Amino acid sequence: MGIVLFILGIFITYWVVQAALLSALNDHYKTRVHFELTGEWKPCHWNNKTVPKRANQ
Structure with missing residues (x-):
């Protein structure tokens, strides 16, 4: 029974x-x-990263 629970836990x-x-x-x-598409950077509330640089600039 223990091995079944272990395998189920892994899955x-x-x-x-x-x-x-x-x-x-x-x-x-x-x-x-x-x-x-817009140039507007909208990070999520937990993500305070700066605006990424565009590849073509």
């Missing part, structure tokens, strides 16, 4: 980490695309 941990990474990447690319 649940993998699923949670994958969901978190996909969510973070999705938010990052939404912000990047918005910046490239």
Whole structure:
């Protein structure tokens, strides 16, 4: 029974980490695309990074 719970825990941990990474990447690319289209930098409330430099400047 212990091995089943261990394997189940590994799968649940993998699923949670994958969901978190996909969510973070999705938010990052939404912000990047918005910046490239409008020039407006809108970081999230927890992200105080400066405006990125454009490649063509």
